Amino acid sequence: MSIVSxxxxxxxxxxxxxxxxxxxxxxxFIIMSVELLGGRILAPYFGSSIYVWGSxxxxxxxxxxxxxxxxxxxSLANPNLAKYGSFFILAAVALLPIxxxxxxxxxSVFTRVEDPRYGSLIASTLLFFVPTAILGIIAxxxxxxxxxxxxxxxQVAGGLxxxxxxGSALGTLLTSFYLVLWFEMNSIVITMIMVLFIAGTLxxxxxxxxxx
Amino acid sequence: xxxxxxxxxxxxxxxxxxxNLQADKVIHKExxxxxxxxxxxxxxxxxxxxxxxxxxxxxxxxxxxxxxEVVFPYTKMTFAALLLQDRPARILIVGLGGGTLxxxxxxxxxxxxxxxxxxxxxxxxxxxxxxxFEEPEQMKVSxxxxxxxxxxxxxxxxxxDLIILDAxxxxxxxxxxxxxxxxKEVKSLLTETGVVVANTFSTSKLYDYESVTYTSVFGNFxxxxxxxxxxxxxxxxxxxxxxxxALMSRARRLANxxxxxxxxxEDFPRYMATTADWDQSVEPMTDQYAPANLLRx
Numbered sequence: 001m002s003i004v005s006x007x008x009x010x011x012x013x014x015x016x017x018x019x020x021x022x023x024x025x026x027x028x029f030i031i032m033s034v035e036l037l038g039g040r041i042l043a044p045y046f047g048s049s050i051y052v053w054g055s056x057x058x059x060x061x062x063x064x065x066x067x068x069x070x071x072x073x074x075s076l077a078n079p080n081l082a083k084y085g086s087f088f089i090l091a092a093v094a095l096l097p098i099x100x101x102x103x104x105x106x107x108s109v110f111t112r113v114e115d116p117r118y119g120s121l122i123a124s125t126l127l128f129f130v131p132t133a134i135l136g137i138i139a140x141x142x143x144x145x146x147x148x149x150x151x152x153x154x155q156v157a158g159g160l161x162x163x164x165x166x167g168s169a170l171g172t173l174l175t176s177f178y179l180v181l182w183f184e185m186n187s188i189v190i191t192m193i194m195v196l197f198i199a200g201t202l203x204x205x206x207x208x209x210x211x212x
Numbered sequence: 213x214x215x216x217x218x219x220x221x222x223x224x225x226x227x228x229x230x231x232n233l234q235a236d237k238v239i240h241k242e243x244x245x246x247x248x249x250x251x252x253x254x255x256x257x258x259x260x261x262x263x264x265x266x267x268x269x270x271x272x273x274x275x276x277x278x279x280x281e282v283v284f285p286y287t288k289m290t291f292a293a294l295l296l297q298d299r300p301a302r303i304l305i306v307g308l309g310g311g312t313l314x315x316x317x318x319x320x321x322x323x324x325x326x327x328x329x330x331x332x333x334x335x336x337x338x339x340x341x342x343x344x345f346e347e348p349e350q351m352k353v354s355x356x357x358x359x360x361x362x363x364x365x366x367x368x369x370x371x372x373d374l375i376i377l378d379a380x381x382x383x384x385x386x387x388x389x390x391x392x393x394x395x396k397e398v399k400s401l402l403t404e405t406g407v408v409v410a411n412t413f414s415t416s417k418l419y420d421y422e423s424v425t426y427t428s429v430f431g432n433f434x435x436x437x438x439x440x441x442x443x444x445x446x447x448x449x450x451x452x453x454x455x456x457x458a459l460m461s462r463a464r465r466l467a468n469x470x471x472x473x474x475x476x477x478e479d480f481p482r483y484m485a486t487t488a489d490w491d492q493s494v495e496p497m498t499d500q501y502a503p504a505n506l507l508r509x
Contacts, residue, residue, distance in 0.1 A: 044391075047360050047388070111367065116357065180506070184500040185501070
């Protein structure tokens, strides 16, 4: 919290650390939950064969790596909680097309591309690249918000990887074991969108509190 | 002493078990992208088996001495569709297996154009190598996902008089081939007098969900179960279902043609029910909600 909140009292700084940690967890959870649902979303148009998973996983990887790069870059210029929160809100908005336009988008890819391998690759790019890249920004940015000095930066990064990857594991497990059994896919994605929106608002609000 | 006895009994029973296993001679084994495939031979039958660690399911068998015989009850049951549509000019079969269905239908209707969709190219090779599966001019096998094939066929404005859905291996269910949207796509490919026949599940929660899903798309259907098997076959189409009498008279006409395949079609009509014996309160499965594999446990 050092530079962001140099003037902050220690307890408030601690609570912001907790906030960043739980938000990193949330983003990890949602990334994998959406990735898993991706297979189901694409199946009606491109099947559920191994290449569909290949498309989804590679697009998620490329999107995340792009997000990491952008996030690292953005963390250089006056990093603060309010900006951090806005990434969550942006990610929420970027997920909306999955709910409202996915059939339309897949339909137009399907009619133009015969080969289901490239069809699914293009469709996953259209549907998942932007939201996943935005969620990727969050990881390096979280590190920047929590690092107070170079000496413990590795430990902070380790803690953040731990919590967000744990979130990913839980997102994968809960989605595949239970969420698809209890809810419709769109309901799950809409809930994710709302959670991201609330998480973002919370961070923006925390960042704008007097004294920050 | 007693310990020795236990060991001895154990060894004897182990030997017995091995003896049983040896009765099935494995003549071919391969791992495909989707499953483990085995071809086994025992007591004059050659079977295509999809193996998982504990469960194996026989997909298709041929009788080596009577090559025309349709061996499996559920495969025989599929022919009940002919009671609703006995002059199919265009046929679509989803799921190749050992190729019994396309082979037999081609013999019965040599002029009919038959499209077969199979996702696993290894199954196709095995059918050709070990089950005498041939592709005459009227037949075309496509190695692709059935949902993708059917969507493409829709764009090409294709239509079929008979669509056979036989894509369920017993272990993993392709969930996108079970939804309301999929069945609507199937329905849109049927001619006015077309018939769809599906080999489906007769146990677990899935029975209810699947029945409700079919009803939501086709309305009434024949719910065909034979007492000897655990299978259930759904037969329906856009036309109103024929009466029991009409079925019987069709069966009598078909009986002679189907006899060489050991299909006793005259036994079928009385097991083709139209009353709902499932829980009708469940929701149909959709592309949004189709946890078929979880419901089946």
